[in-house]
Amino acid sequence: MSDDIDSKALEGPHPSERPETSRRRNPQGIRIDPDAEAEPDTRQVVLSALVAHEPGVLANVASLFSRRQFNIESLTVGATTDENRARITLVIEEPDPGIEQAKKQLQKLVPVVSVTELPADATRRDLALIKVDGTHPDQVQSLAEMYGGQAVDAGQETVTVEITGSEQKIDAAIDAFERFGIVEIVRTGTAALTRGAERTAPNGPQIAEPESKEVPADD
Known part of the structure:
Protein backbone atom coordinates (compact mmCIF):
# COMPACT_ATOMS: atom_id res chain seq x y z
CA MET A 1 0.00 0.00 0.00
CA SER A 2 2.74 2.43 0.95
CA ASP A 3 4.59 1.61 -2.28
CA ASP A 4 1.52 2.65 -4.31
CA ILE A 5 1.25 5.97 -2.45
CA ASP A 6 4.94 6.70 -2.93
CA SER A 7 4.76 5.94 -6.66
CA LYS A 8 1.73 8.22 -7.10
CA ALA A 9 3.44 11.01 -5.17
CA LEU A 10 6.29 10.91 -7.65
CA GLU A 11 4.02 11.18 -10.68
CA GLY A 12 4.22 14.41 -12.70
CA PRO A 13 6.16 16.04 -15.53
CA HIS A 14 9.88 15.65 -15.69
CA PRO A 15 11.74 18.83 -14.60
CA SER A 16 12.86 19.39 -18.20
CA GLU A 17 9.20 19.34 -19.31
CA ARG A 18 7.99 21.93 -16.81
CA PRO A 19 7.16 25.39 -18.21
CA GLU A 20 9.98 27.86 -17.72
CA THR A 21 9.31 31.08 -15.86
CA SER A 22 10.31 34.35 -17.51
CA ARG A 23 11.74 35.62 -14.24
CA ARG A 24 15.45 35.46 -13.58
CA ARG A 25 17.16 35.10 -10.23
CA ASN A 26 19.73 37.39 -8.68
CA PRO A 27 22.96 36.03 -7.12
CA GLN A 28 21.06 35.45 -3.86
CA GLY A 29 18.58 33.17 -5.65
CA ILE A 30 15.66 35.63 -5.41
CA ARG A 31 13.46 35.89 -8.47
CA ILE A 32 13.64 39.22 -10.31
CA ASP A 33 10.50 40.80 -11.71
CA PRO A 34 11.32 41.95 -15.29
CA ASP A 35 8.86 44.84 -15.00
CA ALA A 36 10.50 46.10 -11.82
CA GLU A 37 13.96 45.75 -13.37
CA ALA A 38 13.08 47.62 -16.59
CA GLU A 39 14.82 50.91 -17.27
CA PRO A 40 12.64 53.90 -16.28
CA ASP A 41 11.42 56.23 -19.02
CA THR A 42 13.57 59.29 -19.59
CA LEU A 118 11.83 75.50 -19.14
CA PRO A 119 8.47 74.44 -20.61
CA ALA A 120 8.35 72.24 -23.69
CA ASP A 121 7.36 75.19 -25.91
CA ALA A 122 10.35 77.34 -24.91
CA THR A 123 12.25 79.09 -27.68
CA ARG A 124 15.31 76.95 -28.38
CA ARG A 125 18.10 77.61 -30.87
CA ASP A 126 21.38 75.94 -31.77
CA LEU A 127 24.12 77.22 -34.07
CA ALA A 128 26.40 75.11 -36.23
CA LEU A 129 29.37 75.92 -38.45
CA ILE A 130 29.77 73.31 -41.18
CA LYS A 131 32.94 73.25 -43.28
CA VAL A 132 32.61 71.35 -46.56
CA ASP A 133 34.66 70.74 -49.69
CA GLY A 134 34.75 73.88 -51.84
CA THR A 135 34.50 72.27 -55.28
CA HIS A 136 30.90 73.49 -55.76
CA PRO A 137 30.59 76.78 -53.81
CA ASP A 138 27.44 77.95 -55.59
CA GLN A 139 25.59 74.74 -54.75
CA VAL A 140 26.80 74.93 -51.15
CA GLN A 141 25.47 78.49 -50.87
CA SER A 142 22.12 77.51 -52.38
CA LEU A 143 21.73 74.64 -49.92
CA ALA A 144 22.67 76.90 -47.01
CA GLU A 145 19.95 79.36 -48.03
CA MET A 146 17.40 76.52 -48.09
CA TYR A 147 18.09 76.08 -44.37
CA GLY A 148 18.08 79.81 -43.65
CA GLY A 149 21.87 79.88 -43.40
CA GLN A 150 24.73 81.54 -45.21
CA ALA A 151 28.35 81.02 -46.20
CA VAL A 152 30.63 82.77 -43.71
CA ASP A 153 33.96 81.72 -45.20
CA ALA A 154 34.94 80.60 -48.69
CA GLY A 155 38.29 79.58 -50.09
CA GLN A 156 39.70 77.56 -52.94
CA GLU A 157 39.46 74.31 -50.99
CA THR A 158 36.61 74.70 -48.49
CA VAL A 159 33.41 76.62 -47.75
CA THR A 160 32.06 77.16 -44.22
CA VAL A 161 28.36 77.77 -43.70
CA GLU A 162 26.45 78.91 -40.63
CA ILE A 163 23.10 77.34 -39.74
CA THR A 164 20.90 78.33 -36.80
CA GLY A 165 17.65 76.77 -35.64
CA SER A 166 16.31 73.81 -33.75
CA GLU A 167 18.39 70.74 -33.06
CA GLN A 168 16.32 68.79 -35.60
CA LYS A 169 16.85 71.43 -38.29
CA ILE A 170 20.61 71.41 -37.82
CA ASP A 171 20.70 67.60 -37.85
CA ALA A 172 18.82 67.66 -41.16
CA ALA A 173 21.18 70.31 -42.59
CA ILE A 174 24.24 68.26 -41.66
CA ASP A 175 22.76 65.23 -43.42
CA ALA A 176 22.13 67.36 -46.52
CA PHE A 177 25.66 68.82 -46.62
CA GLU A 178 27.23 65.37 -46.51
CA ARG A 179 26.85 65.19 -50.31
CA PHE A 180 29.63 67.80 -50.64
CA GLY A 181 31.99 66.08 -48.21
CA ILE A 182 32.02 67.50 -44.69
CA VAL A 183 35.50 68.47 -43.47
CA GLU A 184 34.54 69.41 -39.90
CA ILE A 185 31.66 70.66 -37.75
CA VAL A 186 31.27 72.66 -34.56
CA ARG A 187 28.00 73.19 -32.67
CA THR A 188 27.21 75.58 -29.84
CA GLY A 189 24.60 73.58 -27.98
CA THR A 190 21.16 74.87 -27.00
CA ALA A 191 20.33 78.43 -25.96
CA ALA A 192 16.76 78.83 -24.70
CA LEU A 193 14.30 81.35 -23.25
CA THR A 194 10.66 81.10 -22.23
CA ARG A 195 8.10 82.53 -24.64
CA GLY A 196 6.12 85.71 -24.17
CA ALA A 197 6.33 87.95 -21.11
CA GLU A 198 7.18 85.12 -18.70
CA ARG A 199 10.68 85.47 -17.24
CA THR A 200 13.08 82.59 -17.82
CA ALA A 201 14.64 83.16 -14.39
CA PRO A 202 11.97 84.42 -11.95
CA ASN A 203 14.64 85.66 -9.54
CA GLY A 204 16.79 87.12 -12.26
CA PRO A 205 17.81 90.70 -12.78
CA GLN A 206 15.12 93.06 -13.92
CA ILE A 207 15.69 95.17 -17.00
CA ALA A 208 16.40 98.70 -15.91
CA GLU A 209 13.90 101.32 -16.97
CA PRO A 210 15.39 104.08 -19.12
CA GLU A 211 16.06 107.22 -17.17
CA SER A 212 13.75 110.09 -18.03
CA LYS A 213 15.49 113.26 -19.03
CA GLU A 214 14.18 116.45 -17.51
CA VAL A 215 13.41 119.14 -20.02
CA PRO A 216 14.32 122.56 -18.68
CA ALA A 217 11.37 124.89 -18.43
CA ASP A 218 11.27 127.91 -20.70
CA ASP A 219 12.16 131.16 -18.98
Whole structure:
Protein backbone atom coordinates (compact mmCIF):
# COMPACT_ATOMS: atom_id res chain seq x y z
CA MET A 1 0.00 0.00 0.00
CA SER A 2 2.74 2.43 0.95
CA ASP A 3 4.59 1.61 -2.28
CA ASP A 4 1.52 2.65 -4.31
CA ILE A 5 1.25 5.97 -2.45
CA ASP A 6 4.94 6.70 -2.93
CA SER A 7 4.76 5.94 -6.66
CA LYS A 8 1.73 8.22 -7.10
CA ALA A 9 3.44 11.01 -5.17
CA LEU A 10 6.29 10.91 -7.65
CA GLU A 11 4.02 11.18 -10.68
CA GLY A 12 4.22 14.41 -12.70
CA PRO A 13 6.16 16.04 -15.53
CA HIS A 14 9.88 15.65 -15.69
CA PRO A 15 11.74 18.83 -14.60
CA SER A 16 12.86 19.39 -18.20
CA GLU A 17 9.20 19.34 -19.31
CA ARG A 18 7.99 21.93 -16.81
CA PRO A 19 7.16 25.39 -18.21
CA GLU A 20 9.98 27.86 -17.72
CA THR A 21 9.31 31.08 -15.86
CA SER A 22 10.31 34.35 -17.51
CA ARG A 23 11.74 35.62 -14.24
CA ARG A 24 15.45 35.46 -13.58
CA ARG A 25 17.16 35.10 -10.23
CA ASN A 26 19.73 37.39 -8.68
CA PRO A 27 22.96 36.03 -7.12
CA GLN A 28 21.06 35.45 -3.86
CA GLY A 29 18.58 33.17 -5.65
CA ILE A 30 15.66 35.63 -5.41
CA ARG A 31 13.46 35.89 -8.47
CA ILE A 32 13.64 39.22 -10.31
CA ASP A 33 10.50 40.80 -11.71
CA PRO A 34 11.32 41.95 -15.29
CA ASP A 35 8.86 44.84 -15.00
CA ALA A 36 10.50 46.10 -11.82
CA GLU A 37 13.96 45.75 -13.37
CA ALA A 38 13.08 47.62 -16.59
CA GLU A 39 14.82 50.91 -17.27
CA PRO A 40 12.64 53.90 -16.28
CA ASP A 41 11.42 56.23 -19.02
CA THR A 42 13.57 59.29 -19.59
CA ARG A 43 12.72 62.69 -21.01
CA GLN A 44 14.82 65.55 -22.33
CA VAL A 45 14.50 68.88 -20.51
CA VAL A 46 16.17 72.28 -20.61
CA LEU A 47 17.42 73.74 -17.32
CA SER A 48 18.26 77.43 -17.17
CA ALA A 49 20.50 78.44 -14.26
CA LEU A 50 21.21 82.04 -13.37
CA VAL A 51 24.64 82.16 -11.73
CA ALA A 52 27.18 84.64 -10.42
CA HIS A 53 29.43 85.81 -13.24
CA GLU A 54 32.74 84.81 -11.69
CA PRO A 55 35.65 82.44 -12.44
CA GLY A 56 35.16 78.74 -11.71
CA VAL A 57 31.35 78.62 -11.83
CA LEU A 58 31.15 76.58 -15.02
CA ALA A 59 33.78 74.16 -13.70
CA ASN A 60 31.75 73.68 -10.50
CA VAL A 61 28.58 72.93 -12.45
CA ALA A 62 30.35 70.52 -14.81
CA SER A 63 32.01 68.77 -11.86
CA LEU A 64 28.67 68.37 -10.08
CA PHE A 65 27.01 66.75 -13.09
CA SER A 66 30.02 64.52 -13.67
CA ARG A 67 30.03 63.25 -10.07
CA ARG A 68 26.30 62.58 -10.13
CA GLN A 69 26.57 60.98 -13.60
CA PHE A 70 23.74 63.03 -15.06
CA ASN A 71 23.38 62.61 -18.82
CA ILE A 72 24.20 66.05 -20.30
CA GLU A 73 23.18 66.54 -23.94
CA SER A 74 24.53 70.11 -24.16
CA LEU A 75 25.78 72.94 -21.95
CA THR A 76 26.17 76.61 -22.86
CA VAL A 77 26.97 79.74 -20.87
CA GLY A 78 26.65 83.42 -21.70
CA ALA A 79 26.11 86.92 -20.39
CA THR A 80 22.79 88.42 -19.27
CA THR A 81 21.42 91.94 -18.90
CA ASP A 82 23.25 92.12 -15.55
CA GLU A 83 27.04 92.20 -15.80
CA ASN A 84 27.24 90.34 -12.47
CA ARG A 85 25.13 87.42 -13.69
CA ALA A 86 25.58 84.73 -16.34
CA ARG A 87 23.11 82.17 -17.67
CA ILE A 88 23.97 78.48 -17.98
CA THR A 89 21.65 76.46 -20.20
CA LEU A 90 21.76 72.68 -19.81
CA VAL A 91 19.94 70.03 -21.80
CA ILE A 92 19.73 66.77 -19.88
CA GLU A 93 17.95 63.47 -20.46
CA GLU A 94 16.97 61.65 -17.28
CA PRO A 95 14.00 59.96 -15.58
CA ASP A 96 11.80 62.35 -13.59
CA PRO A 97 13.54 61.56 -10.26
CA GLY A 98 16.90 62.29 -11.88
CA ILE A 99 15.65 65.61 -13.25
CA GLU A 100 14.41 66.69 -9.83
CA GLN A 101 17.71 65.61 -8.27
CA ALA A 102 19.67 67.58 -10.87
CA LYS A 103 17.69 70.74 -10.10
CA LYS A 104 18.12 70.33 -6.34
CA GLN A 105 21.85 69.67 -6.56
CA LEU A 106 22.35 72.58 -8.94
CA GLN A 107 20.45 74.94 -6.65
CA LYS A 108 22.75 74.00 -3.74
CA LEU A 109 25.83 75.42 -5.46
CA VAL A 110 26.78 78.75 -3.88
CA PRO A 111 27.20 80.74 -7.13
CA VAL A 112 23.76 79.62 -8.42
CA VAL A 113 21.03 82.24 -8.01
CA SER A 114 18.09 80.30 -9.48
CA VAL A 115 17.29 77.17 -11.49
CA THR A 116 14.33 76.89 -13.86
CA GLU A 117 13.05 73.96 -15.91
CA LEU A 118 11.83 75.50 -19.14
CA PRO A 119 8.47 74.44 -20.61
CA ALA A 120 8.35 72.24 -23.69
CA ASP A 121 7.36 75.19 -25.91
CA ALA A 122 10.35 77.34 -24.91
CA THR A 123 12.25 79.09 -27.68
CA ARG A 124 15.31 76.95 -28.38
CA ARG A 125 18.10 77.61 -30.87
CA ASP A 126 21.38 75.94 -31.77
CA LEU A 127 24.12 77.22 -34.07
CA ALA A 128 26.40 75.11 -36.23
CA LEU A 129 29.37 75.92 -38.45
CA ILE A 130 29.77 73.31 -41.18
CA LYS A 131 32.94 73.25 -43.28
CA VAL A 132 32.61 71.35 -46.56
CA ASP A 133 34.66 70.74 -49.69
CA GLY A 134 34.75 73.88 -51.84
CA THR A 135 34.50 72.27 -55.28
CA HIS A 136 30.90 73.49 -55.76
CA PRO A 137 30.59 76.78 -53.81
CA ASP A 138 27.44 77.95 -55.59
CA GLN A 139 25.59 74.74 -54.75
CA VAL A 140 26.80 74.93 -51.15
CA GLN A 141 25.47 78.49 -50.87
CA SER A 142 22.12 77.51 -52.38
CA LEU A 143 21.73 74.64 -49.92
CA ALA A 144 22.67 76.90 -47.01
CA GLU A 145 19.95 79.36 -48.03
CA MET A 146 17.40 76.52 -48.09
CA TYR A 147 18.09 76.08 -44.37
CA GLY A 148 18.08 79.81 -43.65
CA GLY A 149 21.87 79.88 -43.40
CA GLN A 150 24.73 81.54 -45.21
CA ALA A 151 28.35 81.02 -46.20
CA VAL A 152 30.63 82.77 -43.71
CA ASP A 153 33.96 81.72 -45.20
CA ALA A 154 34.94 80.60 -48.69
CA GLY A 155 38.29 79.58 -50.09
CA GLN A 156 39.70 77.56 -52.94
CA GLU A 157 39.46 74.31 -50.99
CA THR A 158 36.61 74.70 -48.49
CA VAL A 159 33.41 76.62 -47.75
CA THR A 160 32.06 77.16 -44.22
CA VAL A 161 28.36 77.77 -43.70
CA GLU A 162 26.45 78.91 -40.63
CA ILE A 163 23.10 77.34 -39.74
CA THR A 164 20.90 78.33 -36.80
CA GLY A 165 17.65 76.77 -35.64
CA SER A 166 16.31 73.81 -33.75
CA GLU A 167 18.39 70.74 -33.06
CA GLN A 168 16.32 68.79 -35.60
CA LYS A 169 16.85 71.43 -38.29
CA ILE A 170 20.61 71.41 -37.82
CA ASP A 171 20.70 67.60 -37.85
CA ALA A 172 18.82 67.66 -41.16
CA ALA A 173 21.18 70.31 -42.59
CA ILE A 174 24.24 68.26 -41.66
CA ASP A 175 22.76 65.23 -43.42
CA ALA A 176 22.13 67.36 -46.52
CA PHE A 177 25.66 68.82 -46.62
CA GLU A 178 27.23 65.37 -46.51
CA ARG A 179 26.85 65.19 -50.31
CA PHE A 180 29.63 67.80 -50.64
CA GLY A 181 31.99 66.08 -48.21
CA ILE A 182 32.02 67.50 -44.69
CA VAL A 183 35.50 68.47 -43.47
CA GLU A 184 34.54 69.41 -39.90
CA ILE A 185 31.66 70.66 -37.75
CA VAL A 186 31.27 72.66 -34.56
CA ARG A 187 28.00 73.19 -32.67
CA THR A 188 27.21 75.58 -29.84
CA GLY A 189 24.60 73.58 -27.98
CA THR A 190 21.16 74.87 -27.00
CA ALA A 191 20.33 78.43 -25.96
CA ALA A 192 16.76 78.83 -24.70
CA LEU A 193 14.30 81.35 -23.25
CA THR A 194 10.66 81.10 -22.23
CA ARG A 195 8.10 82.53 -24.64
CA GLY A 196 6.12 85.71 -24.17
CA ALA A 197 6.33 87.95 -21.11
CA GLU A 198 7.18 85.12 -18.70
CA ARG A 199 10.68 85.47 -17.24
CA THR A 200 13.08 82.59 -17.82
CA ALA A 201 14.64 83.16 -14.39
CA PRO A 202 11.97 84.42 -11.95
CA ASN A 203 14.64 85.66 -9.54
CA GLY A 204 16.79 87.12 -12.26
CA PRO A 205 17.81 90.70 -12.78
CA GLN A 206 15.12 93.06 -13.92
CA ILE A 207 15.69 95.17 -17.00
CA ALA A 208 16.40 98.70 -15.91
CA GLU A 209 13.90 101.32 -16.97
CA PRO A 210 15.39 104.08 -19.12
CA GLU A 211 16.06 107.22 -17.17
CA SER A 212 13.75 110.09 -18.03
CA LYS A 213 15.49 113.26 -19.03
CA GLU A 214 14.18 116.45 -17.51
CA VAL A 215 13.41 119.14 -20.02
CA PRO A 216 14.32 122.56 -18.68
CA ALA A 217 11.37 124.89 -18.43
CA ASP A 218 11.27 127.91 -20.70
CA ASP A 219 12.16 131.16 -18.98
